[in-house]
Amino acid sequence: MEFSEEQVLLRNTVRRIVAERVAPRAAETDETGEFPWETVKLFFDAGLMHLRIPAEYGGHDESMVTVCMVIEEVSRADLSAATLLAMAATHVEPLRVAGSHEQKQFCFGKILEGDLTCISITEPGAGSDAAGIQTRALLKGDSYILNGRKLFASNGGVASLYFIFASTSPEKRGKGISCFFTEKGAPGLTVGREENKMGTRATNVTELILEDLALPRENLIGEEGRGLHLALATLNLARLTAASQGVGLASGAMDYAIDYARQREQFGRPIAEFQGLQFMFADMATSIEAARCLTFDAARKMDVGDPDVIKGAAMAKCFATDVCMQAATDAVQVLGGYGYTKDHPVERMMRDAKLLQIYDGTNQIQRLIIGRELLK
Numbered sequence: 001m002e003f004s005e006e007q008v009l010l011r012n013t014v015r016r017i018v019a020e021r022v023a024p025r026a027a028e029t030d031e032t033g034e035f036p037w038e039t040v041k042l043f044f045d046a047g048l049m050h051l052r053i054p055a056e057y058g059g060h061d062e063s064m065v066t067v068c069m070v071i072e073e074v075s076r077a078d079l080s081a082a083t084l085l086a087m088a089a090t091h092v093e094p095l096r097v098a099g100s101h102e103q104k105q106f107c108f109g110k111i112l113e114g115d116l117t118c119i120s121i122t123e124p125g126a127g128s129d130a131a132g133i134q135t136r137a138l139l140k141g142d143s144y145i146l147n148g149r150k151l152f153a154s155n156g157g158v159a160s161l162y163f164i165f166a167s168t169s170p171e172k173r174g175k176g177i178s179c180f181f182t183e184k185g186a187p188g189l190t191v192g193r194e195e196n197k198m199g200t201r202a203t204n205v206t207e208l209i210l211e212d213l214a215l216p217r218e219n220l221i222g223e224e225g226r227g228l229h230l231a232l233a234t235l236n237l238a239r240l241t242a243a244s245q246g247v248g249l250a251s252g253a254m255d256y257a258i259d260y261a262r263q264r265e266q267f268g269r270p271i272a273e274f275q276g277l278q279f280m281f282a283d284m285a286t287s288i289e290a291a292r293c294l295t296f297d298a299a300r301k302m303d304v305g306d307p308d309v310i311k312g313a314a315m316a317k318c319f320a321t322d323v324c325m326q327a328a329t330d331a332v333q334v335l336g337g338y339g340y341t342k343d344h345p346v347e348r349m350m351r352d353a354k355l356l357q358i359y360d361g362t363n364q365i366q367r368l369i370i371g372r373e374l375l376k
């Protein structure tokens with residue numbers, strides 16, 4: 001991938017910020033599980049939280065290639081921190097696609113003031129089958145009344161702006177879903193239990209409970225019944241950010257393992273000299289490079305509006321995150337018993353990597369999408 005001069009400058013800035021301010025705190029925030037507000041402020045001040053806000057509303061309107069480049073850099077050191085950026089880049093998509101001028105002015109304005117966002121689709125009975133959501137939005141007079149229970153809402157307990165998907169016509173399933181926005185503290189919106197997760201421990205993922213949450217018509221984004229279309233557009237973008245997270249984490253884990261293998265001696269020589277480990281590094285490096293190519297190719301397709309991006313983004317997400325899980329597991333193997341302890345970051349990386357195969361559509365669902373696109 002050839003980057004422009006501006007992109008290289010931005011990448012170098014991000015690299016420096018990550019080395020100086022993010023990487024040194026990654027183990028601590030993983031251990032405490034505390035939400036990293038300092039990192040949010042750091043990214044906000046560096047303009048990284050506004051990469052996808054259109055320029056006419058005060059953002060940077062960056063390409064997905066740039067977003068993927070930035071996310072890859074941060075993911076090398078800390079997947080939780082990179083998740084903040086992935087969310088910032090993808091959560092604005094429903095507004096970009098279908099928001100009115102007033103909605104964009106209001107919501108983008110709040111994000112530019114520092115508000116965090118949350119997108120809530122998943123429910124207890126609707127995970128992979130997003131069209132099966134049961135949360136009901138009933139129009140009464142000039143307001144929609146929302147009732148239901150949402151699960152796995154990233155930023156659920158720390159966001160100020162929520163994008164919630166609910167059914168306005170349950171009998172129409174996917175064609176009856178609509179997208180709404182609301183603010184923290186709205187009567188009827190309660191943050192429920194926070195998930196106690198295996199990895200990405202410094203992210204906040206909660207349940208959301210909606211009890212007679214009344215939203216004026218103006219809070220409906222796009223047309224009634226077009227919500228699934230907006231959810232899928234957002235997920236398509238999220239597949240690219242997840243793929244970049246996979247490439248970044250895998251590269252970080254590999255680099256750490258190679259450094260370790262150069263230092264660690266067994267049988268009187270550095271373990272890096274054993275061909276058994278060199279073959280592992282060769283496989284890691286080759287598959288990471290292939291994943292990077294797929295990811296940037298899909299990002300470029302997204303930027304130019306190539307319809308093949310649906311297949312491309314699913315391939316990139318599926319391949320890059322499978323590569324990431326393998327690379328993180330192999331990095332632990334290279335460190336032997338020490339890799340299995342919290343003294344080295346590869347233990348955290350292996351736990352964090354697992355998420356990438358699950359969220360933004362599991363890798364089984366990505367394979368379904370690729371198959372469907374091939375057979376169209």
Ligand SMILES: Cc1cc2nc3c(=O)[nH]c(=O)nc-3n(C[C@H](O)[C@H](O)[C@H](O)COP(=O)(O)OP(=O)(O)OC[C@H]3O[C@@H](n4cnc5c(N)ncnc54)[C@H](O)[C@@H]3O)c2cc1C
Nearest residue numbers: 119120121122127128152153154205358359360361362364
């Ligand atoms: C940390 C974290 C953060 C998240 N953040 C958000 C968020 O911000 N907003 C949000 O809305 N959601 C979020 N999610 C939810 C996430 O997108 C879902 O967990 C995911 O889509 C899978 O749904 P599920 O967990 O219900 O699994 P299920 O759909 O129950 O799947 C269980 C298993 O069955 C497989 N499976 C299901 N259907 C098929 C099929 N047709 N063919 C083959 N295999 C199949 C799946 O691949 C999986 O292996 C988050 C999840 C996690 C863990």
